[in-house]
Amino acid sequence: MRPLSPVLASLANVFRIPxxxxxxxxxxxxxxxxxTSTPTSPRSFSTTSALSKRKESGYRGDRRILLIRYFxxxxxxxxxxxxxxxxxxxxxxIHRAWNLYQxxxxxxxxxxxxxxxxxxxxxxxxxxxxxxxxxKLFRKSMIKTGVFRDLVPIEYARLQTEGxxxxxxxxxxxxx
Amino acid sequence: xxxxxxxxxxxxxxxxxQTSTTFICSQCRHATLLRRPKRPYQFTQLITMTDxxxxxxxxxxxxxxxxxxxxxxxxxxxxxxxxxxxSVEDDEAxxxxxxxxxxxxxxxxxxxxxxxxxxxxQPAKSKEAAxxEAAxxExxxxxxxxxxxxxxxxxxxxxxxx
Amino acid sequence: xxxxEPSRYLARSLPRALVPSSRHQAxxxxxxxxxxxxxxxxxxxxxxxxxxxxxxxxxxxxxxxxKPLERARARKTQLPRSRYQFxxxxxxxxxxxxHRPPPPSDPSSRVFVPGPFSLPRVxxxxxxxVASDILTLLYVHNPPGFKPPPKAPRLRTWDESSPxxxxxxxxxxxxxxxxxxxxxxxxFNNIPKIERITLHSYxxxxxxxxxxxxxxxxxxxxxxxxxxxxxxxxxxxxAQWHIAPGRDTVAVKAELRGENMQxxxxxxxxxxxxxxxxxxxxxxxxxxxxGNITFGLEPEEMALFPEIEVNYDMYPPKMIPGCHxxxxxxxxTDKDARLLLSAMGxxxxxxxxx
Numbered sequence: 001m002r003p004l005s006p007v008l009a010s011l012a013n014v015f016r017i018p019x020x021x022x023x024x025x026x027x028x029x030x031x032x033x034x035x036t037s038t039p040t041s042p043r044s045f046s047t048t049s050a051l052s053k054r055k056e057s058g059y060r061g062d063r064r065i066l067l068i069r070y071f072x073x074x075x076x077x078x079x080x081x082x083x084x085x086x087x088x089x090x091x092x093x094i095h096r097a098w099n100l101y102q103x104x105x106x107x108x109x110x111x112x113x114x115x116x117x118x119x120x121x122x123x124x125x126x127x128x129x130x131x132x133x134x135x136k137l138f139r140k141s142m143i144k145t146g147v148f149r150d151l152v153p154i155e156y157a158r159l160q161t162e163g164x165x166x167x168x169x170x171x172x173x174x175x176x
Numbered sequence: 177x178x179x180x181x182x183x184x185x186x187x188x189x190x191x192x193x194q195t196s197t198t199f200i201c202s203q204c205r206h207a208t209l210l211r212r213p214k215r216p217y218q219f220t221q222l223i224t225m226t227d228x229x230x231x232x233x234x235x236x237x238x239x240x241x242x243x244x245x246x247x248x249x250x251x252x253x254x255x256x257x258x259x260x261x262x263s264v265e266d267d268e269a270x271x272x273x274x275x276x277x278x279x280x281x282x283x284x285x286x287x288x289x290x291x292x293x294x295x296x297x298q299p300a301k302s303k304e305a306a307x308x309e310a311a312x313x314e315x316x317x318x319x320x321x322x323x324x325x326x327x328x329x330x331x332x333x334x335x336x337x338x
Numbered sequence: 339x340x341x342x343e344p345s346r347y348l349a350r351s352l353p354r355a356l357v358p359s360s361r362h363q364a365x366x367x368x369x370x371x372x373x374x375x376x377x378x379x380x381x382x383x384x385x386x387x388x389x390x391x392x393x394x395x396x397x398x399x400x401x402x403x404x405k406p407l408e409r410a411r412a413r414k415t416q417l418p419r420s421r422y423q424f425x426x427x428x429x430x431x432x433x434x435x436x437h438r439p440p441p442p443s444d445p446s447s448r449v450f451v452p453g454p455f456s457l458p459r460v461x462x463x464x465x466x467x468v469a470s471d472i473l474t475l476l477y478v479h480n481p482p483g484f485k486p487p488p489k490a491p492r493l494r495t496w497d498e499s500s501p502x503x504x505x506x507x508x509x510x511x512x513x514x515x516x517x518x519x520x521x522x523x524x525x526f527n528n529i530p531k532i533e534r535i536t537l538h539s540y541x542x543x544x545x546x547x548x549x550x551x552x553x554x555x556x557x558x559x560x561x562x563x564x565x566x567x568x569x570x571x572x573x574x575x576x577a578q579w580h581i582a583p584g585r586d587t588v589a590v591k592a593e594l595r596g597e598n599m600q601x602x603x604x605x606x607x608x609x610x611x612x613x614x615x616x617x618x619x620x621x622x623x624x625x626x627x628x629g630n631i632t633f634g635l636e637p638e639e640m641a642l643f644p645e646i647e648v649n650y651d652m653y654p655p656k657m658i659p660g661c662h663x664x665x666x667x668x669x670x671t672d673k674d675a676r677l678l679l680s681a682m683g684x685x686x687x688x689x690x691x692x
Binding site: 062064065067068069071072080081082083084085088091095098109110113114116117120121124125128138142144147148149151152154157158159160161162 | 419420422423424425426443445446447448450453459460462463465466469470471473474475476477478479481482525526527529550553554556557560604607608651652653654657673676677680681682683685686690
Binding site: 077079080154155158160161163166173176 | 212214225227228229230231232248249253254255256257258
């Protein structure tokens, strides 16, 4: 009747396994994971687990739920990385360089969007004043009624993929 | 010293009272416990869609390659204009129609044509034409039942109509 | 932390006999009650006030014997590995504490999460096509020099008809107390994008039966989202299910950001949504009118996720939960959010209600 170690006991508490009835169990993880392992004891001739075989024990759970609880509540998390001076410096350099690179890319993307917006503005201004039709075309182009009603056509709204499709993009497709 | 000893003793007693089965997770107010974030293990998975396009994503399932049987490339909701996915059958050579004419659904084709004929032939008799049209529509709806039930009365019904 | 390091080493390397006397004058900038009461004379305190910490004088022998490089070279064997490595403190004790934890980006920090492992395709799609498309679709031209007419303030003032109106806070908007978000015209710097996705599922059986329902729900959400879930207690009481506020843990939530979110969104749109039976799309009236769109998945639809489909036998089939998926966008109105989502491939149906 060896008592369980505190870690195992708390795990058993989390899994709702009565530990008072089953003190002889070597480790919980072995019991869970070694159900299909090679038979080492006469008990493994029966497929019923020992806990559910025993009548008086309160354990009437699903094995799947037991496993889910085991993996959800497992207390072990890998410790934080501990680097020596050189490796830390290496990591720091790469981290800063990556941040710099990302900031540059973000900046370039913003500038590109700004350039697009400004050229759109210039084109609209030209259409309004310089087209010579009294701004009729400009007014037509500013009608936005369909934008929020019809939204983007869903055939056009495809997420990019890394490998190409067999047919490729259908360039003949037009919105009805 | 005299102040600190009872405090320490009380702390020791509380620690002894607590059962060994629970972790001590309480934290004092002036310090925040920095917990290690728990992240489930992730794998990189290659997904092949039905039109052959592929992409990779990070997932918790350990299967390296996933072939989808149904995705945005072969669903009608995402391809409303694609002729392939619509259930309209294109019958270019007329073979499907010929098959139907010979073996099945020929009675279906006939009744529809009859109704249309009745509508076009007698525009003057409006009441009777409307009644006939309604009858034709009904026939169109449950013509199989009609065919079965009125098998012997085929000669009488056109007479009533016209 | 880095600034306090040399002084720590210096103090450690000093001969033990010298430390107490020199320390009081040079190194100890903080004063403790016990120090002052027992060992310090009032004159020492006065001199401490006068002398700045920079101009303290060390005894010469201390300065001469402090040779850290030589000491390190004279060492025969290496120190244990832990002496060369930094261990982050377990508790954050505030900005004034001498032992501060390193920033979360530092790999030695306890909250460090290693960085992005892939460039998600949803992000790439947004950058390459969706952003400029939305910019073009929502462009409204204002001639140069145009100023929009001033609007009435959203919070109204009280008419001073009564003396009790003095110093009252402003009145709320007409027709309801809700102050909606302001929609600014969308230009190149506020194009809507997906900020985060929240998965939430309310498991009522967790209160009425046992906790296994909650655990299975948490595991299912964690499997499809790659994120550890949080649990929540009920805030309302439901009498017929015997749920009391603050007592029963009934809900799990997973909040996705960054890479996890992008991958989840791509998976949801391309693999899961087409498999839903008789699904027309997201309802056009969903949304909280400030740019967050919500829709739900039934329990049998949750099994369509490839992660659950792969080992469906792992979950008790009755216990797989349904969930609500909220997509938080940076748009201020629902119509902008809907436009963004439809450009990313989410179908909508019905009347679009803002």
